[in-house]
Amino acid sequence: xxxxxxxxxxxxxxxxxxxxxxxxxxxxxxxxxxxxxxxxxxxxxxxxxxxxxxxxxxxxxxxxxxxxxxxxxxxxxxxxxxxxxxxxxxxxxxxxxxxxxxxxxxxxxxxxxxxxxxxxxxxxxxxxxxxxxxxxxxxxxxxxxxxxxxxxxxxxxxxxxxxxxxxxxxxxxxxxxxxxxxxxxxxxxxxxxxxxxxxxxxxxxxxxxxxxxxxxxxxxxxxxxxxxxxxxxxxxxxxxxxxxxxxxxxxxxxxxxxxxxxxxxxxxxxxxxxxxxxxxxxxxxxxxxxxxxxxxxxxxxxxxxxxxxxxxxxxxxxxxxxxxxxxxxxxxxxxxxxxxxxxxxxxxxxxxxxxxxxxxxxxxxxxxxxxxxxxxxxxxxxxxxxxxxxxxxxxxxxxxxxxxxxxxxxxxxxxxxxxxxxxxxxxxxxxxxxxxxxxxxxxxxxxxxxxxxxxxxxxxxxxxxxxxxxxxxxxxxxxxxxxxxxxxxx
Amino acid sequence: xxxxxxxxxxxxxxxxxxxxxxxxxxxxxxxxxxxxxxxxxxxxxxxxxxxxxxxxxxxxxxxxxxxxxxxxxxxxxxxxxxxxxxxxxxxxxxxxxxxxxxxxxxxxxxxxxxxxxxxxxxxxxxxxxxxxxxxxxxxxxxxxxxxxxxxxxxxxxxxxxxxxxxxxxxxxxxxxxxxxxxxxxxxxxxxxxxxxxxxxxxxxxxxxxxxxxxxxxxxxxxxxxxxxxxxxxxxxxxxxxxxxxxxxxxxxxxxxxxxxxxxxxxxxxxxxxxxxxxxxxxxxxxxxxxxxxxxxxxxxxxxxxxxxxxxxxxxxxxxxxxxxxxxxxxxxxxxxxxxxxxxxxxxxxxxxxxxxxxxxxxxxxxxxxxxxxxxxxxxxxxxxxxxxxxxxxxxxxxxxxxxxxxxxxxxxxxxxxxxxxxxxxxxxxxxxxxxxxxxxxxxxxxxxxxxxxxxxxxxxxxxxxxxxxxxxxxxxxx
Numbered sequence: 001x002x003x004x005x006x007x008x009x010x011x012x013x014x015x016x017x018x019x020x021x022x023x024x025x026x027x028x029x030x031x032x033x034x035x036x037x038x039x040x041x042x043x044x045x046x047x048x049x050x051x052x053x054x055x056x057x058x059x060x061x062x063x064x065x066x067x068x069x070x071x072x073x074x075x076x077x078x079x080x081x082x083x084x085x086x087x088x089x090x091x092x093x094x095x096x097x098x099x100x101x102x103x104x105x106x107x108x109x110x111x112x113x114x115x116x117x118x119x120x121x122x123x124x125x126x127x128x129x130x131x132x133x134x135x136x137x138x139x140x141x142x143x144x145x146x147x148x149x150x151x152x153x154x155x156x157x158x159x160x161x162x163x164x165x166x167x168x169x170x171x172x173x174x175x176x177x178x179x180x181x182x183x184x185x186x187x188x189x190x191x192x193x194x195x196x197x198x199x200x201x202x203x204x205x206x207x208x209x210x211x212x213x214x215x216x217x218x219x220x221x222x223x224x225x226x227x228x229x230x231x232x233x234x235x236x237x238x239x240x241x242x243x244x245x246x247x248x249x250x251x252x253x254x255x256x257x258x259x260x261x262x263x264x265x266x267x268x269x270x271x272x273x274x275x276x277x278x279x280x281x282x283x284x285x286x287x288x289x290x291x292x293x294x295x296x297x298x299x300x301x302x303x304x305x306x307x308x309x310x311x312x313x314x315x316x317x318x319x320x321x322x323x324x325x326x327x328x329x330x331x332x333x334x335x336x337x338x339x340x341x342x343x344x345x346x347x348x349x350x351x352x353x354x355x356x357x358x359x360x361x362x363x364x365x366x367x368x369x370x371x372x373x374x375x376x377x378x379x380x381x382x383x384x385x386x387x388x389x390x391x392x393x394x395x396x397x398x399x400x401x402x403x404x405x406x407x408x409x410x411x412x413x414x415x416x417x418x419x420x421x422x423x424x425x426x427x428x429x430x431x432x433x434x435x436x437x438x439x440x441x442x443x444x445x446x447x448x449x450x451x452x453x454x455x456x457x458x459x460x461x462x463x464x465x466x467x468x469x470x471x472x473x474x475x476x477x478x479x480x481x482x483x484x485x486x487x488x489x490x
Numbered sequence: 491x492x493x494x495x496x497x498x499x500x501x502x503x504x505x506x507x508x509x510x511x512x513x514x515x516x517x518x519x520x521x522x523x524x525x526x527x528x529x530x531x532x533x534x535x536x537x538x539x540x541x542x543x544x545x546x547x548x549x550x551x552x553x554x555x556x557x558x559x560x561x562x563x564x565x566x567x568x569x570x571x572x573x574x575x576x577x578x579x580x581x582x583x584x585x586x587x588x589x590x591x592x593x594x595x596x597x598x599x600x601x602x603x604x605x606x607x608x609x610x611x612x613x614x615x616x617x618x619x620x621x622x623x624x625x626x627x628x629x630x631x632x633x634x635x636x637x638x639x640x641x642x643x644x645x646x647x648x649x650x651x652x653x654x655x656x657x658x659x660x661x662x663x664x665x666x667x668x669x670x671x672x673x674x675x676x677x678x679x680x681x682x683x684x685x686x687x688x689x690x691x692x693x694x695x696x697x698x699x700x701x702x703x704x705x706x707x708x709x710x711x712x713x714x715x716x717x718x719x720x721x722x723x724x725x726x727x728x729x730x731x732x733x734x735x736x737x738x739x740x741x742x743x744x745x746x747x748x749x750x751x752x753x754x755x756x757x758x759x760x761x762x763x764x765x766x767x768x769x770x771x772x773x774x775x776x777x778x779x780x781x782x783x784x785x786x787x788x789x790x791x792x793x794x795x796x797x798x799x800x801x802x803x804x805x806x807x808x809x810x811x812x813x814x815x816x817x818x819x820x821x822x823x824x825x826x827x828x829x830x831x832x833x834x835x836x837x838x839x840x841x842x843x844x845x846x847x848x849x850x851x852x853x854x855x856x857x858x859x860x861x862x863x864x865x866x867x868x869x870x871x872x873x874x875x876x877x878x879x880x881x882x883x884x885x886x887x888x889x890x891x892x893x894x895x896x897x898x899x900x901x902x903x904x905x906x907x908x909x910x911x912x913x914x915x916x917x918x919x920x921x922x923x924x925x926x927x928x929x930x931x932x933x934x935x936x937x938x939x940x941x942x943x944x945x946x947x948x949x950x951x952x953x954x955x956x957x958x959x960x961x962x963x964x965x966x967x968x
Contacts, residue, residue: 069954137869144868151916175897182885
């Protein structure tokens with residue numbers, strides 16, 4: 001029997017959370033060190049899984065299966081394919097950098113790290129689950145700690161409102177999908193929640209058309225699809241830095257990934273039927289999100305809406321149902337996760353020192369914190385899809401995919417690239433360059449060593465991926481191949 | 491010897507009650523709380539262990555004592571959880587002013603436990619009615635136990651008036667059943683009501699009135715908030731768990747045994763009642779300012795969720811109801827236990843009193859998080875799995891609209907549970923000096939709450955064996 005590496009990855013944060021809760025709350029440094037150790041461990045394991053995934057063999061690997069409840073066919077079934085392996089890695093990366101960024105949290109760090117790690121376990125669980133029931137189980141675990149993380153440690157002005165809004169939106173979404181999942185379970189007559197078996201269930205087209213929207217849009221709420229994206233900018237802005245990173249970086253991918261895995265993979269005919277609608281909504285996401293981002297004056301809201309816009313690209317990639325489009329969407333999930341984590345980290349660092357996020361009041365931040373400025377610019381270039389960086393690797397195929405299906409949509413969506421470039425440049429100019437307002441002179445401290453490590457780490461990933469797309473594209477392609485076979489296409 | 495095995499738990503309960511009563515006069519006043527409480531709780535745990543070891547029913551259900559009781563897994567599973575719930579309640583009662591030092595309170599608790607146990611296995615109308623009364627009368631007294639407290643007196647009195655009225659209606663229904671069939675044995679009655687008639691409908695209506703009161707189903711839920719608020723908190727916890735679950739045991743057994751051929755009809759009635767119960771309970775809970783009242787309304791709503799499994803009328807449906815109740819008993823006991831432990835020190839059940847609890851008592855706050863999230867139906871806690879199973883059962887039988895109603899309701903539920911957690915974790919006490927106002931947990935609370943928290947997580951994570959238990963119980967009805 002091989003080493004159960006996926007279970008270890010999934011349960012490491014959970015175990016660490018329990019350990020952290022056992023440490024006395026005054027011993028803040030021990031808590032931080034334990035958290036960092038656990039995060040590093042999870043990162044190393046997820047790196048190991050990623051690089052040991054056998055691309056030639058493809059399919060689901062590192063599979064583990066334990067019968068959890070044979071009566072109803074529920075099993076603890078883990079495994080990753082080319083789609084989920086990058087996302088497991090992404091979670092490891094964001095968790096690691098999130099801990100580094102949160103080093104300075106002084107109000108009840110014990111609870112903070114414990115809740116964040118419970119969340120991380122849920123996220124790992126969703127990406128690795130091959131059992132529909134367990135997927136929901138982990139999905140909900142990933143949702144509820146968010147409420148406390150935002151409500152307790154968030155931005156005091158909107159945290160209560162935003163936390164409740166976010167939790168209710170996501171909960172509604174997930175239970176709507178749950179109904180769809182239960183309907184699939186009974187309809188299949190297979191008495192199992194195993195997704196590998198359900199993939200082969202061959203539901204009738206009428207059934208698929210009826211239930212696809214339940215499942216897909218229920219999950220897509222967390223993916224931030226228009227018109228259910230409303231929770232996301234509010235939630236991101238209200239959350240503390242590390243939680244915004246987690247949220248925009250990983251959780252939104254959770255929604256997109258679950259929509260793909262449960263919606264498109266299990267109900268492919270439904271996906272074909274509904275894909276024009278998804279494409280339309282995603283187009284609204286992309287263009288509308290970009291325009292709204294441009295008119296924001298709050299630094300963090302700009303990034304919040306840019307996430308909405310970029311997640312639209314992921315959904316757009318899904319809706320093409322073509323090889324290039326799906327591949328682009330898969331890479332975009334990873335690329336955007338790293339990029340937005342970097343953005344939120346940078347915003348958090350500026351805010352922690354300037355105590356304001358109002359763009360007109362900021363300026364000249366490049367002097368006290370040059371590294372943040374550089375990192376933000378790199379992130380900005382990724383966001384615009386500059387060649388040589390990961391954003392290009394992700395977005396270019398998506399646009400190619402759309403062009404194959406609906407050239408007109410591609411043209412409209414391309415407007416967003418221009419708008420994105422505009423707002424990113426505006427923000428860079430106003431926040432980091434220009435003259436520093438007098439009240440900040442001498443008050444803006446430098447960033448800590450932990451912050452630097454996190455920023456450099458995130459930048460390096462984006463650059464490496466941009467220079468050598470072969471570090472990720474082949475993985476995603478094996479996943480897409482499987483998806484296409486389910487869709488009945490080439 | 492084998493003859494008495496099916497009622498071994500009841501015999502031991504009676505013996506324990508007598509022991510409490512006999513030993514009480516010999517104890518000095520200062521030892522009383524400890525001795526009585528530990529004796530009752532320890533005794534109950536012992537009975538639980540002994541019953542689990544020797545009194546398990548056989549594969550085949552059997553009618554015993556001239557058809558008065560049915561020795562089956564449904565009854566047994568419920569009995570074990572009632573014993574567990576009573577033991578926990580005894581622990582909670584120990585440190586409650588005016589309750590913990592008096593032998594009567596423990597004796598009444600044991601008597602009520604005897605009653606709920608009999609309710610779970612009664613297979614004859616006469617036995618059933620007696621069991622219901624054996625449960626109710628001690629609970630009327632317990633609810634009004636704090637005679638110096640107006641609210642408690644009101645609570646006991648209100649409970650008794652409502653209880654007496656509905657039990658009279660129930661008895662009327664029973665008498666009609668007997669009058670038209672000449673039978674009192676539940677399992678002999680199955681053939682008596684083969685088709686829908688005005689008479690059958692009338693009987694179902696009368697019986698439902700009586701049982702709706704026990705499980706606090708709309709529109710017979712009015713008593714619950716007032717009674718829970720006034721009663722000593724551990725008693726409210728017992729009322730909302732063991733007593734309610736016993737009501738469900740009766741509903742399951744009675745409807746499946748007496749009216750199986752009318753299932754299509756009564757399940758519609760129950761579906762409507764479940765919908766109203768969930769909705770009314772949740773909507774009113776939203777507006778509550780007192781934690782005990784909120785928990786009362788939430789427990790009304792939970793009766794609605796559990797009813798979904800009964801409506802589904804299938805083996806899975808019954809099993810999911812039993813599973814739901816198992817999770818619910820653990821969770822709600824924990825919730826009331828936390829309120830007891832907190833209210834004892836803070837002297838208030840007002841939601842405002844909970845501000846800053848996470849800084850005053852981090853462990854208690856964490857347990858509250860576990861209990862409330864389980865009530866809200868979040869994994870990895872028992873409530874989540876329970877809800878998924880009842881919804882799954884409903885969808886299997888084509889009750890999709892009912893599952894949707896249940897899900898919409900659980901969103902409302904999530905809102906108010908999170909609101910309380912917000913007070914606990916986010917808000918500060920006046921003056922922000924939480925460290926100076928700790929909430930110490932005495933040993934009985936620490937033990938009971940730890941056991942319950944572990945139980946909630948165990949049911950929520952390792953749900954296979956618990957569901958096996960619930961399906962075993964369900965199989966004995968089909």
